[in-house]
Amino acid sequence: MRNVSQIVNGKRKIIKKPELLAPAGNLEKLKTAIMYGADAVFVGGKEFSLRSQASNFSIEDIKEGVIFAKKYGAHIHVTCNIILHQDNLKGIEEYLQTLDDIGVTAIIVADPYIMKIAKDMDLNLEVHVSTQLSTLNLKAIEFYQKMGMDRVVLGREVTYEDLKTIMEYAPVDVEYFIHGAMCIHYSGRCMLSNYLSRRDANRGGCSQSCRWYYDLYDDGNLVNQEDDMPFSMSSKDMSLIDHIGELIELGVDSFKIEGRMKSLHYIATVVSTYRKLIDTYCEDPDHFIQDESYRQELLKAANRALCHGFFYEHPGVEEQLFNMRDEHPTQEFVMRILDYDQEKHLAKIEQRNYFKVGDQIEIFSPHHPNLFFTVEKLYNEDKEAVEVANHPMEILYVEINENVLANDMGRKVIR
């Protein structure tokens, strides 16, 4: 097992903290992920990347992201994990050279040709093997190491028992999914979307066909005809919030959060929750208490019910959402703080969802504990009193008696 800790003044401390790697679908999310505690962010460029709908980073955007990340000591990884068709080959060398020139730390690749040329070009870019290749064993990792790869992103299907073996001998860095959506097929090996909507999951176009509603037949008879609950093949989302300590002790190099399509609120909530947990654990691992608060925090932004994915073994019936038993967030993102006047106790905010006078709001932040207040005084941009905030992105002022900070976020507590 890798040595991850040492005794400092009689107390064991973790000296090898894992990287916390977050997703971002645009620059605002990238900056938020870093401000809320991500060590690195992965983004998709407009070219050579899966998740085409989430890949809205131009080269200029990536450059701005790299400059912002550097101020925080963070890193930017760019997905180049398209499976190349013959007509995709043109321009790949120039693209990789540009990413290298602007200071991107790593590219995430799936196609052997991109792996080869990225190494042949002798760039500073690290080359990470994408989860699209479903790497599940040590021998495969050794194969990629011989090809010069710097890191392997494991498939979500690796159990904790297999991970223990992998971490004992892995010759390169290992990245492991800790949070996010799951496919009902092996990641990247699904043709449902191609077949049902002609959208190629391996070219970033997955239409999430597994989560659609289906008629279910048993021996020719429609089973769910009278049922209010339609049948779907959707999986619960994965969360390893209860196992972060075990994964840190194994020496996993990077903890990956999935979801470049997810909202700003989701990214801020998930990143800050794992950040706090990782830091608390590493400071004093032998006295760490895994209380429920971390899970409760995640549930405030969860889109679906959570499960442990493949951590223990292959997921069973309980890990699926056959009847779309979705759980919705217990709180709704309603405001982002832009500024705070300490003398007037007035926060300038950007409205994100409907709220009104009388609603209870929870403010969360990377810099202070969560705090609650009830909206009593609300003003529009002309400082006229209003009762409701119902225009997305409208600038408003709200009275908050406790100090808040720019970039804190507010959620409406749903009772």
Ligand code: SF4
């Ligand atoms: S259809 Fe579902 S299982 Fe298939 S790739 Fe898309 S999300 Fe994954």
